[in-house]
Amino acid sequence: MNVETQPGGRPPIERRAPLELTVVVPTFNERENVPLLVERLDRVLAGTVWEVVFVDDDSPDGTADVVRGLSSTDRRVRVIERIGRRGLSSATVEGVLSSAAPYFAVMDADLQHDDEKLPVMLERIKADDLDIVVGSRYITAKTSAGLNQRRQAISDFAGRVSRLVLHAEVSDPMSGFFMMTRPAFDEAVHGLSQQGFKILLDLFASSPRPLRFAEIQCKFSPRLHGESKLDSMAAWEFGMLILDKLIGRYVPVRFVVFCFIGGTGVVVHLATLYLCGALGAAFAVSQTAAVIVAMTWNFFLNNFITYRDRQLKGWALVRGLLSFYAVCALGAVANVGVAEIVYEKKEAWWLAALAGAVIGVVWNFAVSSYLTWRRRGS
Numbered sequence: 001m002n003v004e005t006q007p008g009g010r011p012p013i014e015r016r017a018p019l020e021l022t023v024v025v026p027t028f029n030e031r032e033n034v035p036l037l038v039e040r041l042d043r044v045l046a047g048t049v050w051e052v053v054f055v056d057d058d059s060p061d062g063t064a065d066v067v068r069g070l071s072s073t074d075r076r077v078r079v080i081e082r083i084g085r086r087g088l089s090s091a092t093v094e095g096v097l098s099s100a101a102p103y104f105a106v107m108d109a110d111l112q113h114d115d116e117k118l119p120v121m122l123e124r125i126k127a128d129d130l131d132i133v134v135g136s137r138y139i140t141a142k143t144s145a146g147l148n149q150r151r152q153a154i155s156d157f158a159g160r161v162s163r164l165v166l167h168a169e170v171s172d173p174m175s176g177f178f179m180m181t182r183p184a185f186d187e188a189v190h191g192l193s194q195q196g197f198k199i200l201l202d203l204f205a206s207s208p209r210p211l212r213f214a215e216i217q218c219k220f221s222p223r224l225h226g227e228s229k230l231d232s233m234a235a236w237e238f239g240m241l242i243l244d245k246l247i248g249r250y251v252p253v254r255f256v257v258f259c260f261i262g263g264t265g266v267v268v269h270l271a272t273l274y275l276c277g278a279l280g281a282a283f284a285v286s287q288t289a290a291v292i293v294a295m296t297w298n299f300f301l302n303n304f305i306t307y308r309d310r311q312l313k314g315w316a317l318v319r320g321l322l323s324f325y326a327v328c329a330l331g332a333v334a335n336v337g338v339a340e341i342v343y344e345k346k347e348a349w350w351l352a353a354l355a356g357a358v359i360g361v362v363w364n365f366a367v368s369s370y371l372t373w374r375r376r377g378s
């Protein structure tokens with residue numbers, strides 16, 4: 001059928017009936033799944049005016065090309081392609097922002113989610129005048145068949161921790177399958193952390209008022225093609241998101257982690273000093289060794305934890321280590337300088353030392369985040 005014009009020159013149905021639902025699907029290497037998902041949406045959403053937006057982060061397997069292929073003959077299929085960016089949450093947010101529908105749903109591309117529940121969710125959100133309907137794995141069953149034992153344990157633990165910031169008794173706050181109204185999303189969007197995987201958790205935690213929600217039991221099947229991107233990185237992102245929601249209002253989370261690692265560096269410093277002394281080294285030699293060991297320790301821990309998302313590898317790791325030494329050396333100079341100034345003002349020695357340490361750590365954090373772990377791309 002020609003969708004552009006109809007007999008009598010009237011606008012086509014697709015133009016007249018307002019869009020009701022946008023399905024937002026973040027993708028990374030999902031080319032085989034895309035056509036299958038569109039086919040299923042077409043079937044389950046018959047009778048609804050819908051569209052699907054795939055938000056693809058420049059997948060090497062050419063997912064975006066596959067979507068464009070479908071898009072050229074089916075206007076309900078759209079793609080947003082992002083270059084030099086990664087992240088499930090931020091991709092979801094951009095997909096929603098690109099939509100003009102009053103309702104949107106979020107789901108995985110890999111056919112793990114129970115797409116047949118979409119019409120039920122839509123009916124429910126309208127009938128009960130809700131903000132959000134969550135596709136939950138846990139209302140009736142405590143486990144989900146699609147997860148192995150280790151993933152199940154992680155998922156349970158994450159669920160417990162996230163209730164700290166949730167303000168709601170959601171049985172499955174880790175779910176990646178839900179439907180929401182656009183106005184409720186707009187209220188929360190400016191407060192979102194947009195960190196990592198947990199967009200649903202982020203939405204609940206960032207909404208200025210408690211969300212009116214319902215949960216619908218869904219089955220969660222094993223993924224069809226490709227592999228899961230939820231690895232240790234996702235665990236890191238989850239931890240950072242929870243910390244951000246708990247303390248991010250007062251101090252940047254990265255700074256807190258950086259200070260904490262700095263604290264362990266002090267212990268390493270003292271231990272090295274003690275060891276060298278015990279081995280009979282002169283104080284100046286021991287102190288130099290201790291400084292180098294502590295800086296190296298801090299560098300690797302920060303590279304592994306604080307800046308996991310910008311982790312340096314290969315030559316960049318060597319360059320990063322050297323720049324970190326340089327930054328810390330200047331930080332030490334600032335530390336001593338400030339401590340002296342305070343000490344000369346006849347303040348207590350510990351206050352002087354503390355002032356020096358604070359200046360040193362702030363300097364190290366600010367400059368190394370720029371020089372050593374500079375964000376590339378986005």
Ligand code: GDD
Nearest residue numbers: 026027028055057086087088091108109174176228229230
């Ligand atoms: N644009 C974009 N960018 N999409 C991504 C990225 C990214 O960096 N990483 C993953 N995706 C896409 C995948 O292609 C998939 O469509 C969807 O996001 C979810 O990723 P999966 O790799 O399928 O994650 P999962 O199945 O292990 O995790 C699912 O279940 C979790 C519950 O245990 C997701 O729905 C999670 O959100 C959910 O928390």
Ligand code: MN
Nearest residue numbers: 108110112223
């Ligand atoms: Mn999945």
